Amino acid sequence: xxxxxxxxNSLNVRLPHVLDWLERNPVEVLALQETKVAxxxxxxxxxxxxxxxxxxxxQKTYNGVALLxxxxxxxxxxxxxxxxxxxxxxxxxxxxxDGVRVVCVxxxxxxxxxxxxxxxxxxxxxxxxxxxxxxxxxxxxxxxVGDFNVAPEDRDVHDPAAWEGQVLCSAAERDALRAIESIGxxxxxxxxxxxxxxxxxxxxxxxxxxxxxxxxIDHVLVSDAIRSACTACTVDRDERKKKQPSDxxxxxxxxxx
DNA sequence: ATGGCAATGTTTCATTGA
Numbered sequence: 001x002x003x004x005x006x007x008x009n010s011l012n013v014r015l016p017h018v019l020d021w022l023e024r025n026p027v028e029v030l031a032l033q034e035t036k037v038a039x040x041x042x043x044x045x046x047x048x049x050x051x052x053x054x055x056x057x058x059q060k061t062y063n064g065v066a067l068l069x070x071x072x073x074x075x076x077x078x079x080x081x082x083x084x085x086x087x088x089x090x091x092x093x094x095x096x097x098d099g100v101r102v103v104c105v106x107x108x109x110x111x112x113x114x115x116x117x118x119x120x121x122x123x124x125x126x127x128x129x130x131x132x133x134x135x136x137x138x139x140x141x142x143x144x145v146g147d148f149n150v151a152p153e154d155r156d157v158h159d160p161a162a163w164e165g166q167v168l169c170s171a172a173e174r175d176a177l178r179a180i181e182s183i184g185x186x187x188x189x190x191x192x193x194x195x196x197x198x199x200x201x202x203x204x205x206x207x208x209x210x211x212x213x214x215x216x217i218d219h220v221l222v223s224d225a226i227r228s229a230c231t232a233c234t235v236d237r238d239e240r241k242k243k244q245p246s247d248x249x250x251x252x253x254x255x256x257x
Numbered sequence: 258a259t260g261g262c263a264a265t266g267t268t269t270c271a272t273t274g275a
Contacts, residue, residue, distance in 0.1 A: 009263075009264070009274080010262090010263090010264055012265095013263090013264070016266085025269095034262075036265075060265085060266085061264085061266065061273090062265085062273075107271080109274055110275085111273080111274080111275085117273095147275095149274095149275070155266055166274060166275095167275075180266095203261090203262075204261090204262035204263055204274095204275095205259085205260080205261040205263090206261055206262085207261090208262090215275075217275075244263090245275080247262085247263080247274085248275095
């Protein structure tokens with residue numbers, strides 16, 4: 001089974017990219033973030049025609065997440081949001097897919113260290129951790145994917161000195177991500193040898209991609225019970241080269257069945 | 258030189274993202 005995650009920065013704009021990508025990468029699961037589309041306008045029919053059932057929760061303009069699952073792959077127990085956590089923003093959708101609990105998250109950006117949005121981000125990550133810890137008890141085979149908006153280490157940052165202490169890289173955010181991992185989740189990307197300068201997001205400005213100035217902020221976290229089945233985790237950097245790309249590239253994890 | 262891009266709705270700017 002292959003599980004991919006991709007912040008598409010508007011599914012309305014990126015639907016052709018997604019359909020094209022799925023045709024070339026017929027993964028069992030594609031988790032999307034920043035769909036920016038209300039549920040009654042979600043392009044479910046187009047995706048179904050491409051062979052994928054969509055499970056989604058969204059809102060206009062901001063946020064919005066989806067799990068696209070191949071029609072032949074069983075999916076059940078769809079849950080939206082973090083149960084018990086009061087939040088107007090649509091950032092989480094989960095499903096049990098072929099025996100694996102898959103959680104798709106869009107962690108808040110945080111805007112700037114010390115801002116209200118930063119406080120919300122830390123509160124949100126804490127709630128996510130508590131909820132995932134309980135989920136892990138019920139679902140030992142757990143995979144949490146998405147845009148975490150945190151670069152875990154300096155090697156995940158093109159210019160660590162310039163980013164030191166900034167939002168996405170601050171100590172409190174890194175601690176919050178480590179706390180999530182501490183419940184029993186491993187960063188699948190780091191289970192394998194990776195080229196230096198591997199990133200998942202590049203700023204649209206300043207020729208960020210062309211200059212290799214990026215961050216690794218999109219992640220696949222795997223529980224102990226499924227970790228040994230994970231055989232690869234890669235970034236599809238080529239997608240960022242395309243015309244009118246998302247500023248994020250897809251991340252793909254492969255699991256032996 | 259500390260900007261720069263892209264998407265969206267409140268649209269011809271302001272807001273947000275990262």
